[in-house]
Amino acid sequence: MVSSAEARQHSSLPQEIKNKIVIEELSVGYSDGTESLRDVSLAIPDHAITVLFGPAGGGKSTLLRTMNRLNDLADVISLSGHVWIDGVDILDPSVDVISLRRRVGIVFTQPVVLPMTIRQNLTYGLELAGERSRSRLEEAVEQSLRAAALWEEVSDRLDDPAIALSGGQQQRLCLARVLALEPEVILLDEPTSGLDPISTGKVEASLQELKEHYTFVLVPHSVQQAARTADYAAFILDGQLIEYAPGKQIFTNPQDQRTEDYVEGRFG
Amino acid sequence: MRRLRTASERNKLTQNIGFTGLRLAALITVVPIVLVVVYIFWQGSPAISWEFISGFPREGMRAGGILPAIVGTFWLTLGTGIIAVPLGIGAAIYLAEYAPDTNWTRAIRIAIINLAGIPSVVYGLFGLGLFVLFLQFGTSIVAGSLTLAIMTLPVIISTTEEALRAVPNSFRVVSISLGGSKWQTIRRVVIPQALPGILTGVILGLERAAGETAPILFTVAAFFLPRLPTSIFDATMALPYHLFVISTQVPGMPVQIQYGTAVVLLTFVLSMNTVAAVIRSRARARRQW
Ligand SMILES: Nc1ncnc2c1ncn2[C@@H]1O[C@H](COP(=O)(O)OP(=O)(O)OP(=O)(O)O)[C@@H](O)[C@H]1O
Ligand SMILES: [Mg+2]
Numbered sequence: 115m116v117s118s119a120e121a122r123q124h125s126s127l128p129q130e131i132k133n134k135i136v137i138e139e140l141s142v143g144y145s146d147g148t149e150s151l152r153d154v155s156l157a158i159p160d161h162a163i164t165v166l167f168g169p170a171g172g173g174k175s176t177l178l179r180t181m182n183r184l185n186d187l188a189d190v191i192s193l194s195g196h197v198w199i200d201g202v203d204i205l206d207p208s209v210d211v212i213s214l215r216r217r218v219g220i221v222f223t224q225p226v227v228l229p230m231t232i233r234q235n236l237t238y239g240l241e242l243a244g245e246r247s248r249s250r251l252e253e254a255v256e257q258s259l260r261a262a263a264l265w266e267e268v269s270d271r272l273d274d275p276a277i278a279l280s281g282g283q284q285q286r287l288c289l290a291r292v293l294a295l296e297p298e299v300i301l302l303d304e305p306t307s308g309l310d311p312i313s314t315g316k317v318e319a320s321l322q323e324l325k326e327h328y329t330f331v332l333v334p335h336s337v338q339q340a341a342r343t344a345d346y347a348a349f350i351l352d353g354q355l356i357e358y359a360p361g362k363q364i365f366t367n368p369q370d371q372r373t374e375d376y377v378e379g380r381f382g
Numbered sequence: 383m384r385r386l387r388t389a390s391e392r393n394k395l396t397q398n399i400g401f402t403g404l405r406l407a408a409l410i411t412v413v414p415i416v417l418v419v420v421y422i423f424w425q426g427s428p429a430i431s432w433e434f435i436s437g438f439p440r441e442g443m444r445a446g447g448i449l450p451a452i453v454g455t456f457w458l459t460l461g462t463g464i465i466a467v468p469l470g471i472g473a474a475i476y477l478a479e480y481a482p483d484t485n486w487t488r489a490i491r492i493a494i495i496n497l498a499g500i501p502s503v504v505y506g507l508f509g510l511g512l513f514v515l516f517l518q519f520g521t522s523i524v525a526g527s528l529t530l531a532i533m534t535l536p537v538i539i540s541t542t543e544e545a546l547r548a549v550p551n552s553f554r555v556v557s558i559s560l561g562g563s564k565w566q567t568i569r570r571v572v573i574p575q576a577l578p579g580i581l582t583g584v585i586l587g588l589e590r591a592a593g594e595t596a597p598i599l600f601t602v603a604a605f606f607l608p609r610l611p612t613s614i615f616d617a618t619m620a621l622p623y624h625l626f627v628i629s630t631q632v633p634g635m636p637v638q639i640q641y642g643t644a645v646v647l648l649t650f651v652l653s654m655n656t657v658a659a660v661i662r663s664r665a666r667a668r669r670q671w
Binding site: 182184187212213215216219220222224226228229238239242243291292295 | 552553555556557558559560561562563566570571574575
């Protein structure tokens with residue numbers, strides 16, 4: 115077994131930063147034969163936004179879904195390597211996936227609100243976790259909506275069906291729903307792909323504000339968004355990690371030719 | 383015929399012909415149903431009175447009421463529901479949500495589909511052999527309910543399974559991503575969404591059970607038993623069998639009583655249908671996807 119300290123050397127990150135997630139030689143293959151990730155090693159620091167970017171089909175979503183074992187639901191046939199979160203390998207079969215998913219939340223590309231009211235969407239995860247206190251649920255509703263920049267727009271209609279919200283509001287509700295669980299890590303898979311620039315701006319501002327409390331892993335919907343939001347950025351191409359560096363560096367002075375081509379828009 | 387100038391005019395004409403055809407098809411299926419209901423109510427409603435519904439048959443069933451048959455059908459339907467509904471829904475949840483796609487579960491599904499196609503008289507014989515004779519329940523409400531339940535199960539299982547499968551998978555993924563267990567996801571998201579479909583299946587199944595004659599013929603139904611059942615091991619009269627008896631086995635039977643009995647049976651079944659429709663439309667109004 116390789117230690118997490120050794121894995122950290124795969125990345126060019128300074129050692130003194132506390133890494134929340136350490137991914138080590140991760141390979142994932144689906145049953146249709148696609149090898150979606152090959153030997154990816156990556157250390158994701160706490161209290162920062164780490165961006166995973168690259169062309170379509172590169173394996174970014176696969177990597178996200180591996181970090182909270184949501185890929186257990188997909189047709190994965192080969193899985194090797196390690197994903198350490200706070201020193202525990204979450205790929206270990208003995209890991210309690212339910213409490214893992216409470217600690218590592220995810221926001222999907224397509225906002226899927228549950229067929230319930232706005233309020234029920236927000237309290238759903240907490241109630242499943244056994245929270246019964248009305249006042250604490252109420253508090254979580256308001257706090258999470260404020261954090262996702264949605265409170266002003268919906269505070270007077272919390273008991274309306276969530277599906278009645280606009281697409282952008284639904285996406286922020288999905289973010290709020292994850293925030294309500296107070297996870298440690300939040301995975302965001304193109305969370306603003308369906309949003310107008312104003313809503314996108316609101317979400318990005320929320321992320322910047324929230325990042326001191328969370329570890330964010332973001333798949334951006336454009337290189338521009340990657341450059342705007344990344345504290346650290348990983349360029350992923352065809353299942354492989356090509357380059358990983360602080361955001362400022364990778365978007366201004368990429369080391370790898372392929373990264374440079376992609377960042378400058380010379381890629382397919 | 384005038385030449386049609388533009389493609390859009392032609393399209394419109396084709397569309398109109400299509401719609402007219404579809405409307406006609408819908409009408410043709412509705413007409414016989416309406417005719418049957420109207421005719422039976424027209425012939426039978428003169429017989430309906432308080433005495434008819436709450437009284438016991440007299441004069442060799444040629445007069446009096448049909449209370450024992452009404453009560454018998456009520457208990458049989460209830461008994462069938464108590465047995466078949468939890469079992470059927472449970473089996474459907476297992477098949478739709480848990481069962482892996484193996485040859486074994488495929489065989490189970492095929493068996494269920496085939497069970498739905500078995501003639502009801504065969505269920506009757508089976509019930510006679512297993513429940514009445516082998517398990518020695520005698521001709522009784524238990525034996526009849528069990529027989530009807532077995533006949534109803536395939537309907538409930540396949541409609542429920544279909545309703546569960548119609549719930550978008552993204553809801554399940556979201557619920558699980560929020561820390562839901564599989565069962566929590568099924569109970570709090572999937573079943574509420576599938577409920578209208580499940581209820582439709584349940585009511586369709588129970589309606590069929592309430593109206594069937596053959597399965598109860600050998601297992602519970604009494605030709606003439608002018609008292610109410612006092613235990614589940616009693617035989618009882620039941621509406622469909624009673625209707626069969628008074629229509630074919632009793633000479634000099636007033637037509638009004640025959641149609642009156644049909645009206646009661648039809649009302650029983652139609653009111654179940656109405657309840658289902660109301661629940662469905664309420665649930666649909668609340669449904670959100
Ligand atoms: N559930 C699945 N079953 C089978 N193959 C899958 C599945 N999910 C993803 N793949 C395959 O894995 C590869 C990587 O897909 P993934 O969705 O991780 O890429 P991505 O980088 O997120 O792409 P995009 O930018 O288009 O979202 C693709 O070839 C895809 O076809
Ligand atoms: Mg993706």
